Amino acid sequence: MSATATSLTGAMLQWLNDHAAEGIFTTDMDLRIRSWNEWLHTATGLGASAAIGRDLFEVIPSLKERGFDAYYREALAGEVKVLSHKLHRFVVPSMRSGEQIPQSGRIAPLLEDGVVVGTITVIADVSERVVAEHELRAQIATAERARHVAEEASRVKDEFLATLSHEIRTPLNAVLGWTRILRSREHDAATLARAIEVIDRNASAQLTLISDMLDMARITAGKLRLGVGEVDLPATIKAAVDAVRPAAEARGIDIVLDASSSVPLLRGDADRLLQVFWNLLSNAVKFTDTGGHISIRITSFANEVRVAITDTGIGIAAEFLPQVFQRFKQADPSAARRHGGLGLGLALVRELVHLHGGSVGAESAGLQAGTTFTVVLPVPVAGTIARRESPPPQQKSVLSGIHILIVEDDADAREIVSTTVADAGASVTAVGSVAEALGTLRDNRSDRPDVVVADIGLPGADGYTLISEIRCLSPEEGGRLPVIAVTAYATAEDRRTALGAGFFAHIPKPFAPENLVSTIARAVEPTV
Amino acid sequence: MQLTTAQHDALVELLNIGFGRAGASLSSLTGHRVLLEVPHVAIHPIDQLNATLDEYMTGDVASVHQEFGGPVGGDAMLILDPVAASTLKELLTNEPALPLTLDASSREVLTEVGNILLNACLGTFGNLLKVPISFSVPALDVASIRAVVERLVGPAESFRYALVVTAGFRLRDAEVTGYVVIVLTVQSLTRLLVAVEEWERDQQG
Numbered sequence: 047m048s049a050t051a052t053s054l055t056g057a058m059l060q061w062l063n064d065h066a067a068e069g070i071f072t073t074d075m076d077l078r079i080r081s082w083n084e085w086l087h088t089a090t091g092l093g094a095s096a097a098i099g100r101d102l103f104e105v106i107p108s109l110k111e112r113g114f115d116a117y118y119r120e121a122l123a124g125e126v127k128v129l130s131h132k133l134h135r136f137v138v139p140s141m142r143s144g145e146q147i148p149q150s151g152r153i154a155p156l157l158e159d160g161v162v163v164g165t166i167t168v169i170a171d172v173s174e175r176v177v178a179e180h181e182l183r184a185q186i187a188t189a190e191r192a193r194h195v196a197e198e199a200s201r202v203k204d205e206f207l208a209t210l211s212h213e214i215r216t217p218l219n220a221v222l223g224w225t226r227i228l229r230s231r232e233h234d235a236a237t238l239a240r241a242i243e244v245i246d247r248n249a250s251a252q253l254t255l256i257s258d259m260l261d262m263a264r265i266t267a268g269k270l271r272l273g274v275g276e277v278d279l280p281a282t283i284k285a286a287v288d289a290v291r292p293a294a295e296a297r298g299i300d301i302v303l304d305a306s307s308s309v310p311l312l313r314g315d316a317d318r319l320l321q322v323f324w325n326l327l328s329n330a331v332k333f334t335d336t337g338g339h340i341s342i343r344i345t346s347f348a349n350e351v352r353v354a355i356t357d358t359g360i361g362i363a364a365e366f367l368p369q370v371f372q373r374f375k376q377a378d379p380s381a382a383r384r385h386g387g388l389g390l391g392l393a394l395v396r397e398l399v400h401l402h403g404g405s406v407g408a409e410s411a412g413l414q415a416g417t418t419f420t421v422v423l424p425v426p427v428a429g430t431i432a433r434r435e436s437p438p439p440q441q442k443s444v445l446s447g448i449h450i451l452i453v454e455d456d457a458d459a460r461e462i463v464s465t466t467v468a469d470a471g472a473s474v475t476a477v478g479s480v481a482e483a484l485g486t487l488r489d490n491r492s493d494r495p496d497v498v499v500a501d502i503g504l505p506g507a508d509g510y511t512l513i514s515e516i517r518c519l520s521p522e523e524g525g526r527l528p529v530i531a532v533t534a535y536a537t538a539e540d541r542r543t544a545l546g547a548g549f550f551a552h553i554p555k556p557f558a559p560e561n562l563v564s565t566i567a568r569a570v571e572p573t574v
Numbered sequence: 575m576q577l578t579t580a581q582h583d584a585l586v587e588l589l590n591i592g593f594g595r596a597g598a599s600l601s602s603l604t605g606h607r608v609l610l611e612v613p614h615v616a617i618h619p620i621d622q623l624n625a626t627l628d629e630y631m632t633g634d635v636a637s638v639h640q641e642f643g644g645p646v647g648g649d650a651m652l653i654l655d656p657v658a659a660s661t662l663k664e665l666l667t668n669e670p671a672l673p674l675t676l677d678a679s680s681r682e683v684l685t686e687v688g689n690i691l692l693n694a695c696l697g698t699f700g701n702l703l704k705v706p707i708s709f710s711v712p713a714l715d716v717a718s719i720r721a722v723v724e725r726l727v728g729p730a731e732s733f734r735y736a737l738v739v740t741a742g743f744r745l746r747d748a749e750v751t752g753y754v755v756i757v758l759t760v761q762s763l764t765r766l767l768v769a770v771e772e773w774e775r776d777q778q779g
Contacts, residue, residue, distance in 0.1 A: 113602070124708040125697065126640070129690040132605045132667045150682055154711060160644075162708070163676035175678050182672060 446471030638688025
């Protein structure tokens with residue numbers, strides 16, 4: 047080596063010693079430290095003068111404690127050693143802010159003319175890299191979670207749409223099938239009764255399905271309001287039992303209601319609580335085999351009432367139990383085909399019970415081990431509300447002598463409304479548009495209707511136009527007539543809009559005949 | 575050049591000893607039991623290496639390359655396909671892998687694993703030949719298998735052979751396969767095989 051090259055090498059070594067961004071130390075064949083750069087001084091607090099000439103493992107005992115002495119022996123035999131941060135964390139102890147700085151390193155033989163003369167150890171501070179990778183990993187994990195949630199939501203939606211399609215078609219199939227059979231020829235009374243029963247049951251099933259969906263949408267939008275009043279819980283549960291009893295009896299399922307203990311009146315929405323227990327009992331009937339047993343036990347405590355509904359049905363697998371109240375979740379979507387339903391019932395139950403300040407839980411010892419649903423409802427702080435002896439008997443509405451103007455563009459719907467009110471004794475004028483309705487009012491001053499029952503979604507001028515036009519008429523022309531909306535615009539918002547526009551009442555389609563009749567009776571009450 | 579059955583069996587036995595040492599190192603480093611399965615060994619002329627490795631993997635691969643020198647010299651490389659590389663890294667560090675290009679820590683772990691395995695193979699040969707073997711610093715590269723092989727083959731200045739050792743890692747109920755490729759000159763390979771036969775005779779004697 048020329049003198050210039052030697053001096054350059056010396057200068058380079060000096061520079062590396064003073065400024066290298068890595069820790070570098072060398073040893074001889076006896077593993078005595080021969081050089082120790084400034085980086086190491088800063089990192090370990092040990093200066094070159096204190097390290098050079100001493101045994102490596104005496105200066106850094108942890109190297110031997112962690113088995114690196116073998117690495118140095120192998121380096122002296124010619125092997126190069128890689129010390130990754132992940133597997134070793136650090137090479138030499140170096141504290142900054144009280145924490146060990148993450149390091150990686152290399153241990154290599156130092157060769158002179160192909161002969162090993164010592165070792166060199168190079169140590170890098172990888173803290174910035176470790177932080178960057180940690181952040182990247184966290185970002186990827188967040189994105190991955192979001193993707194998983196989106197995929198799960200999409201899968202649940204697809205499953206729901208498949209179930210929805212099936213659930214909507216199934217009752218329609220029965221309705222249309224029987225309708226076609228009835229039209230094909232004359233049938234005896236028994237067949238006719240059977241057909242009507244099937245059509246009614248299937249149409250009701252579809253109504254329940256759509257109502258459940260709308261209720262769920264209202265709850266999701268925070269728009270479901272409870273009509274709070276006193277609730278006689280045992281009576282409500284008995285009504286739910288009565289509603290499901292025909293289906294249970296048809297399959298030989300025994301339902302026992304134990305309401306022996308005295309239960310105070312609760313505060314709540316009786317219709318919604320009926321919906322809760324109807325849903326739970328329908329579920330129990332649906333998932334209990336023929337000949338099974340369902341028991342309902344109502345227990346009253348100081349602050350709450352517990353209702354436990356236990357069936358001997360197919361039970362719930364432990365892994366599905368936590369998801370049983372989630373929307374659109376069914377333990378086995380293929381079973382949904384067998385048992386029907388959208389997977390909304392239990393989600394609705396939970397939401398409705400929560401709205402009452404209560405809770406609901408499910409227990410099952412597993413598949414084929416039956417299930418117990420327990421609803422807990424709070425008792426009002428004021429204590430027991432005085433019980434009514436019995437609910438007031440339902441007054442049968444009679445519309446005889448009442449003239450009703452029906453405004454409905456759909457001929458079938460018009461006929462149903464007409465027949466319903468005519469059966470209750472009313473006389474009917476039925477028209478299909480707002481113009482016809484206004485014409486009828488103007489032309490029949492002598493026999494002017496007592497009440498108007500109108501659809502809202504009419505072609506051209508709609509129900510809202512009708513009511514504003516009616517209110518512009520003179521009292522003699524019927525300007526103050528009560529107008530009842532019977533409409534498929536069935537949301538709470540639609541109801542508010544209709545009542546705000548001046549409709550006397552808002553009855554969603556499909557309507558229960560007795561509801562329409564009693565509403566008309568109320569509308570005409572002062573004049574009857 | 576082809577391996578005789580005796581040479582093949584002896585090489586497998588010798589490499590298995592080296593693999594045992596590598597497995598023990600990895601076990602102690604990771605805290606998991608790491609086993610390296612009994613290796614498969616085959617010799618291919620260097621110009622057939624591309625076709626041979628094409629059978630095992632395509633596309634980009636992660637490779638740890640080390641040159642070695644001394645009385646016996648050549649190139650040694652551990653090659654893992656990207657899935658195997660990620661899986662191995664995940665299994666060793668118990669942490670999800672990032673894409674290798676973004677994850678210097680993963681590249682470092684794989685470099686260390688390659689280093690341990692290559693040292694075990696070549697160290698075995700050094701001990702057998704009773705000659706010191708020196709190593710270059712290992713380097714990890716992510717490139718197409720063709721580019722990797724081209725780098726190994728280089729200019730065809732001498733007639734060389736590639737010893738291809740299939741390395742099956744077993745850890746935490748999973749299996750990852752990598753390939754150790756050791757490129758040797760005819761002279762080096764001949765020396766090695768002579769030493770292998772002597773060792774075999776010593777074992778029997």
